[in-house]
Amino acid sequence: MLGGVEITSLSPVFVGRTAELTALTDALSRAVEGEPRALLVAGEAGVGKTRLVEEFLGEARRRGAAVAVGGCVEIGADGLPFAPFATALRALRRALPDAFAAAAEGQEGELARLLPELGDPQGHPEPHADDSTARLFELAVRLLERVAADHTVVLVLEDLHWADTSTRHLLAYLLRTLAGGRLAVLATYRSDDIHRRHPLRPLLAEIDRLRSVRRVELPRFTRAEVHRQLTGILAAEPDPALVDEIFRRSDGNAFFVEELVVSHEQGCAPGGLSDSLRELLLVRVERLPDDAQNVARIVAEGGSTVEYALLAAVAGLPEDDLIAALRAAVGANILLAVPDGDGYRFRHSLVREAVSDDLLPGERSRINRRYARALEADPTLVRADERTTRLAGYWYHAHDAAKALPVVLRAAAEARRRHAHAERLRLLERAMELWDDVPRDVRDTVRPIDQAEAYPACGCDADTTPLRYLDLLAEAAVAARQCGDRERALTIVKRALRLLADGDDPLRAAWFWTERSRLVTNLGRGDGWAELATAQELVRGLPPSAVHAQVLAVAAGWGMLHAPGPDSLAAAERAVEYARLVGAEPVELNARLTLGSLMVDAGDVEGGLAAMRAVRERTVELRLTGEAGRAYTNLASTLESVGMSREAVEVAEAGIVYTREHGLLGNEAWVLGNLAEAQLSLGLWEEAERGAHRLLRLAAATSKPRGFALLRLAQLHVLRGETDAASAHTSRARELLGAHAPMLQFTLPLTRLELAVAAGRGRMRDVRDLLAAAVADGFPAGTHRYAWPLLLAAATAEADARPADPRGVVGDPDAERAVRAVRDGARRLAAPVPLWEAYAEFVAAELARAEGRDDPGRWAALVAALERVQRPYELARARYRLADALLTGGRDREAAAGALREARAVAVRLGARALREDAELLAARARLSLDPGEPAAPPAPEPAFGLTGRERDVLRLLARGRTNRAIAEELFISPKTASVHVSRILTKLGASSRTEAAALAHRLRLLDAPPDAR
Structure with missing residues (x-):
């Protein structure tokens, strides 16, 4: 009925x-x-x-x-x-x-x-x-x-x-x-x-x-849950034996429960089914009418969802028969109509997989061929954004290489336009797989179709020149690099270079060598210069081309980071010239940016900065976002290098806005690091700390920017006098930045930080070893921004560690050698702007102090020089030294008090704990008030750090390197008593070791006679 x-x-x-x-x-x-x-x-x-x-x-x-x-x-x-x-x-x-x-x-x-x-x-x-x-x-x-x-x-x-x-x-x-x-x-x-x-x-x-x-x-169902599921399906209480049987056979898998119930209700006892999962899933498909089974097979091979119009074209059934077949498949809960579109899909992917796997090899190829022909005949059968990729898949699975290759390349081009580089790589590798199976005459008709890298670079006409296998390798290498698979990219590049070993195509070979340079650098397997040198040799003497310009631009950029100097400057100038000749403006702008930075390093500050500003404006105008991000990054860094820190902050803040708006995460990270550096210089330490921590979060998965952030935090801890934190951050930064080719912009600041940490712990041998290694090869042009702070740290360490006698370092061969090394390094180092002239004076003043020639006049001149530049912390240090020199010589106590007050105020504002403690201790020893308008001397202070007379005697011997037993013998006390005194001294000074206590004693002059209090 x-x-x-x-x-x-x-x-x-x-x-x-x-x-x-x-x-x-x-x-x-x-x-x-x-x-x-x-x-x-x-x-x-x-x-x-x-x-x-x-x-x-x-x-x-x-x-x-x-x-x-x-x-x-x-x-x-x-x-x-x-x-x-x-x-x-x-x-x-x-x-x-x-x-x-x-x-x-x-x-x-x-x-x-x-x-x-x-x-x-x-x-x-x-x-x-x-x-x-x-x-x-x-x-x-x-x-x-x-x-x-x-x-x-x-x-x-x-x-x-x-x-x-x-x-x-x-x-x-x-x-x-x-x-x-x-x-x-x-x-x-x-x-x-x-x-x-x-x-x-x-x-x-x-x-x-x-x-x-x-x-x-999600775990499998328990028996009780299977019972509830069966009750819902059957709308009645199931027989306990049926529950037991289905639970056993389904093992609690909800979908298998459904399939087993249907099989049971259709008269097939569960025990009569095969144990094969595939057979279980195919049972209901095989019970469908023939047309419905055929339609299910077609849908299974068409993708996760198949549009009705495409299905109709492939199935070839009269419309009424197709609808009847679909109704049967939908009624059996095998297919579903897509809610938001005009198509069908399998209700469960397991069934689709089983149906697809059940197809014969020839049957699968035939169905895919029918899909491809239907789509070629009427491209509107599928969504425009899916059309090429699906057509490429159909022809590929149809095993028709000649038809598949052009479509696979078009799909790769579309993936590139969508920045889907991993999928682009997979498609290009599929094209490489198909290449040898495509007849030569068919391959000669294939054009690059927006494949971009090799043809314009080598001066070929993409509209008339056939695609070559080497071009395919070039595209695949770039795609692998851009999706982060650098190992695969390097493998592809090596394969291309083997094919180019005969030397018939120097431009393409140069391009691949340049790409290899980039990859070995990124993989931490060298600095990339040998590969770049090979590329430059290959293009030498050839007519101008985009490849030639690119090779020179990359070489100049390498030189800017590793070996700034005349050769890099000349390479940048030639890169600009060649790029202009061939109309490669993006290459030209990158080369001009590098050239501007090198011009500043060479002393043409105004000309170089003007060139960099012009590049920034032009790249923003042309919407070359990558080049613009690099322009913001490099301009902020270069401004900081010449002491223009306020403008550097302004440029960096604008750069962060620009990079964030355009999603330039890599550039945003570097701009953040440069902003933090300029903020440290200006005394905006809290802002710099927030920026560095933000950079850490942003660069959680990338080593260089993370190392950059840790470098900034280590610099901040050194400025604050937090030796342990500075040491920890420096070590981690060295690990991250040392995993790549060493760059002077990282190695010199890291050496300075390690030197400062060693000095803070009293390890003067380490200080001198680090200095010797840094100055061994000299400082190339453009590294003054890193070298002057390093030399200043070394000179300060020697001055702080000198014994309390007027001879200074005289008589200590190691100290004398270190002072000569600092002086020789400073003599050869450029000071192109007022900031670095002031640093040169600072180094000279610290060397004079180390040699026992402390001169208030020299410190006063330094204070005047630093007042003209944007360096509040350095100015506070110079004022502290001026006060110390004035008090030691028994000169102008009022001038000393004024300088000391200003130094302490800046130290408090910045949070420079070590400088604040130094200033307060000096004031206490000299009986000076640090409160403005209070010239009268306060009551005599307690001994520094609460050290007793006996503890000062022990500290004096400890600072000379004596052991507890030697101290006991010299002071006629027991070794145990000497040990107790040493422990108390470490506690009072807050030192973690004997060497750190000795360093503090020298730096804070705890063993000197009190300054003249007259």
Whole structure:
């Protein structure tokens, strides 16, 4: 009477998962309060992840949240990037159109790489835009934060085990950097698919360490839960024997329970089924009519979702027959109509996988060929942003290399425009795989199609010159580098250089050698100069070309960092000239920026700064964001190098705004480090500390910027007199920055910090060894900004460590040798601007002090010089030294008191603990008041640091290196008593060791006679 009765396998009752659902809803509640939260839902295939997510999303909608769901698709393995994010953003745009438009305003072109409906991606990829993906990621995160500022948003990404590389990287970036907004991120994946080498495993390990992320593991159902599921499916109390049998055979997997119930209700006893999982999953498919089975096979091979029009074209059935077949498959709960589109997908991916695996090899190729031909005949059958990638996959799986190669290359070009470099690399490697199977006459018709690197660089016409295999290798090498797989990039470059060993193509060989230089440097396997020298030799004598200009520009940039001087300056000038001749303006601007910096190093301060400012303005005008970010970075650094710290701060702050707006994370990190350096110089120590910690958070996964941040923190601790903290940060910075090719901008400041730490602990042998190593090869041009502070630290250490007699270092060969080394280094070092002239005077004054020739007139001249530059801490130190010299000579006590008050006030304001203590101790020893307007001497102070007379005697011997036994013998006391005195001295001085106590005794002049108090 009713005809065939449809048997449902879905339980209307949500079974179990109470704790898991509570975890999800708790995260949603936190998100509603403005605390972004993320959850990873893991479980084996069929365990019920999708049903749990559906229940959670129902609750989220009831609370007024906007829900955006995107699923990873297996076609992502063929290069379809960002698929789940694109789908989710599309849903979010539909749900909150006004908020979405406001959040994306001004960045539509860049965000179109994720969501093509926003417009065309702006411009063309930059030649060496390694940060392009990071820029896109930053803009995507900012988009979500803005939308979620006033609306609760739930972002769901399903089936992460199929995620393409770009999606995994974007998700990791989102979870690491998301700081605000009412946003909950939920991602699911199959735990049983995550084998030891699965690409998702590193991501899971990384995000497991984030406190804002929680992982939810879904176990299989218990027998009681299976009983409840069966009750819901059957709408009746199941037979206990049936429950036992299905629980045993399903092992608590919810999906298998459904399949077994359907098999039982259709008359197939559970015990009659094969133990093979595939056969279990295929049972209901094989019970469908023939047309429906055929349609299921076609859908299984077409991707995660197949559009109705495309399915109709491939199936070739009359429309009524196709609809009848689809109705049968949908009625059997095998296929589902896609809610937000005109297409079909399998209700469960396990069934699709089983159906696809069941296809014969020839059958699979035939179905893919039919898909490819249908799509070629009518490209409108699929979305425009998926068309090329899907066509490339169809032809590839159809095993038609001649048809596949051009489409694979077009798909790689599209991936490049979307900054999906990992997918681009995979597609290019697929093209390399196909290359030998494509007939030569077909290969000769293939054009580069926006492949960009090799053709313009080598002066070839991309419209008429066929693509060569070497060009494919060049593109693959760049893609591997830009997606972070530098090992793979180096392997590809080496392969290309082997093919170029005959020397017939010097331009391409030079290009690959330049690329190899970059890679070995980044991998920490050398400084890259040998590779650059080879590249320069290859282009020597050839007509101007973009490759020639690029080689010279890279060589000049290398020289700026490693060996600034005339050769690097000349290379930069030639790079500018060659780039202008061939019209390569981005290369020209980079070379001009390097040239400007080298001009400043050579002494042409005004000319060099003018050139750098012009480059910054031009790159911003042309929207060359990578070059503009570098211009902000280098200009701020160069301004600081000539003492123009206030302008350096202004440029750096504008650079941070620019880099953040354009998602230039790499440049933002360097600008932050340069800003902190200028702030330290200006006495803005708290601002510098905040910036350094922010840089640490920003650069959590990158060694150089993290080392840069630690370097700044170590400098701050040295200034404050916090020796232990300075030592710890310096050591860690050395580890991170030493993992790469050494650069003077890092090695010299690190040496200075290590020298200051050693001096603070009284290890003068280490101080002298570090100085000797630093000055052994001299200081190249442009390193004065690092060398003068290093020489000053060494001279100060020698002066602080001198014995309390007027001869100074005379008679101590090691000290005399160190003083000569400082003086010789200073004599050869440039002082091109007033700041470094003042530093030269500072070094000379400290050397005179070390030699027992302390002169108040010299310190007064230094104070006057430092008053004209922007260095409050150095000025305070000079005033302290002036006061000390005046008091030691019994000269102007009022002038000494004024200088000491000003020095202490600055030390207190900055938090320079060591300088403050020195000033207060000197005032106490000289009986001077540090309160303004109080010239009268206070009562005689207690002995410094509360040391008794006997303890001062012990300290004097300890400072000469005596052991406890030697001290006991000389003072006629027992070794035990000497040990007690030493322990008390260390406690009173706050010293951690005997050497540090000795250093403090010398630095604070605790063993000298008190200054003249008359």
